[in-house]
Amino acid sequence: MSSKEEVLILDFWGSPFCMRVKIALNEKGVGYESREENLFGGKSELLLSSNPIYQKVPVLLHNGKPLSESSIIVDYINETWPSPPLLPSCPYEKAQAKFWVDFIDKKVFEAGGNIWRSNGEALEQAKQEFIEILKQLEEVLGDSDFFGGKAFGFVDIIAIPLTSWFLAYEKFGGFKVEDHCPKFSAWIKRCLQRDTVAKAIPDSEKVYELVAQLRKMNGIE
Amino acid sequence: MSSKEEVLILDFWGSPFCMRVKIALNEKGVGYESREENLFGGKSELLLSSNPIYQKVPVLLHNGKPLSESSIIVDYINETWPSPPLLPSCPYEKAQAKFWVDFIDKKVFEAGGNIWRSNGEALEQAKQEFIEILKQLEEVLGDSDFFGGKAFGFVDIIAIPLTSWFLAYEKFGGFKVEDHCPKFSAWIKRCLQRDTVAKAIPDSEKVYELVAQLRKMNGIE
Incomplete structure (x- = not known):
C-alpha cells in the first residue's frame, strides 16, 4: 500500500x-x-x-x-488490492461464489434476528428456519476446508462474521448449532484460527450482551 | 461466439x-x-x-x-463475453454501479408489487414510496443519457425491464410516472429505442393483463 x-x-x-x-x-x-x-x-x-x-x-x-x-x-x-485474490478467476466459479454471497446476505442475519426477536411458537419456527439455512450452507461447504475450497475466500469473509452472533441465537433460542451442523461448526473454528479473522471478530459473550440490550430496546420479555 | x-x-x-x-x-x-x-x-x-x-x-x-x-x-x-463492456473498468465506478444495481434489486419490484397488491390507504402509501424510489434514481441519472453515462450499461440493463410493469402500476395506482419523474421517463423512452432492449421487452398492455390476472389470483377486488 x-x-x-x-x-x-x-x-x-x-x-x-x-x-x-x-x-x-x-x-x-x-x-x-x-x-x-x-x-x-x-x-x-x-x-x-x-x-x-x-x-x-x-x-x-x-x-x-x-x-x-x-x-x-x-x-x-x-x-x-488484487493480492491475494479472494475470488476465483473463472467467471463461472466466480458467479457461484457471488450466488452464495447473495444467499447469505438475504437469509442468515434476518433468520437470526427472527430468533432473538421472538418467543414461543414464533421462536420455534424461527429456529427451524435458521437451522435449515445453515444446513443448506453446510451442504455447499461439503468436505472442503473453506467455501473457497482449500483457500479462505470471498464467501468465507461474508459468512464468518455472522457467526459472532450465533452464541446469542443459541442462548435465546435454546439450541446448539453444532448439534445440527457439525461440519459448519468445524468451519467456524477453522476460520477463527486465522489472525485476519480473529482480530476482526469480537467476543461472542460481548455480542450476547449487545443482543440482550437490543431485546430490551425492542420490548421483548 | x-x-x-x-x-x-x-x-x-x-x-x-x-x-x-x-x-x-x-x-x-x-x-x-x-x-x-x-x-x-x-x-x-x-x-x-x-x-x-x-x-x-x-x-x-x-x-x-x-x-x-x-x-x-x-x-x-x-x-x-467482454465486448462491449457493460461496467466501468475503474473499481470505484464499478462499485458505484453495483451499489445502484443492488438498490434497484432491493426496492423497485417490491415497491411496485405493493401498489398492485393493495387498495385504499395502503395503496396511497405504496404509491408515495414507489415515486420516492424513482425520484432517488432520477437524481442519480441527473442529465446523463444513461445510468452508465453516455453508454448504455449494467445499471440500465438491470433497471429498464422493471419499467415494463409501470403501466400496470399506473393503471392500478391512478398516477403517471412522467408527472413525477420526467427525466426518468425520458430515460425509459431512450432505452426503448435500442433494438437490444426493444426486442426483449414485452408490450406494457400485455403485462397489464398479466398483473390483472395476478391480482385476481391474490383475491384483490
Whole structure:
C-alpha cells in the first residue's frame, strides 16, 4: 500500500457487516483506521453524508471516496488490492461464489434476528428456519476446508462474521448449532484460527450482551 | 461466439428478471435459445434441478452449466463475453454501479408489487414510496443519457425491464410516472429505442393483463 493511501472505516464493533470489511483488508495486508459510530446516540455527519441512502455502517472511505454495502465494499477491496485474490478467476466459479454471497446476505442475519426477536411458537419456527439455512450452507461447504475450497475466500469473509452472533441465537433460542451442523461448526473454528479473522471478530459473550440490550430496546420479555 | 456454445434461458415472458438476461446477451451479440416456463402450471424438471435453491426463472444454462439470480447472470455474461463492456473498468465506478444495481434489486419490484397488491390507504402509501424510489434514481441519472453515462450499461440493463410493469402500476395506482419523474421517463423512452432492449421487452398492455390476472389470483377486488 502506498503511504499516501487513506483507508478509513466508519465502524461499529458488533456489526457483522463491518467485520467483513476489516477481515478483507486484513487478508490484503492493508492498514486502516476505524472510527466507531454511536448507532444508539447520534450518527456522525460523515456517516450521514457518505451513505445518504441507507445511513448505515460500514462505510469505507478510500482516499476520501465513500463506499457502502459490505459485500460491494469487499468486492471493491478485492479489485483494488488484487493480492491475494479472494475470488476465483473463472467467471463461472466466480458467479457461484457471488450466488452464495447473495444467499447469505438475504437469509442468515434476518433468520437470526427472527430468533432473538421472538418467543414461543414464533421462536420455534424461527429456529427451524435458521437451522435449515445453515444446513443448506453446510451442504455447499461439503468436505472442503473453506467455501473457497482449500483457500479462505470471498464467501468465507461474508459468512464468518455472522457467526459472532450465533452464541446469542443459541442462548435465546435454546439450541446448539453444532448439534445440527457439525461440519459448519468445524468451519467456524477453522476460520477463527486465522489472525485476519480473529482480530476482526469480537467476543461472542460481548455480542450476547449487545443482543440482550437490543431485546430490551425492542420490548421483548 | 463459437458455434459450439449452447446458451439457453429458462424464461418467462413477463419476468423483468428474465428480460435483463436477454438484453445483456443482445448487447453482447450472443445468440440464445429461450425455453418458456409455465409458472402457473408446473415448472420444468430442468428448472427445478438447475435452481434447486429458489426454483425461479431466469436460469441461464451456458454449455449445460446453470446460473441463477439475474444480476449475477448479467455479471457473468459481462465477464464471459467482454465486448462491449457493460461496467466501468475503474473499481470505484464499478462499485458505484453495483451499489445502484443492488438498490434497484432491493426496492423497485417490491415497491411496485405493493401498489398492485393493495387498495385504499395502503395503496396511497405504496404509491408515495414507489415515486420516492424513482425520484432517488432520477437524481442519480441527473442529465446523463444513461445510468452508465453516455453508454448504455449494467445499471440500465438491470433497471429498464422493471419499467415494463409501470403501466400496470399506473393503471392500478391512478398516477403517471412522467408527472413525477420526467427525466426518468425520458430515460425509459431512450432505452426503448435500442433494438437490444426493444426486442426483449414485452408490450406494457400485455403485462397489464398479466398483473390483472395476478391480482385476481391474490383475491384483490
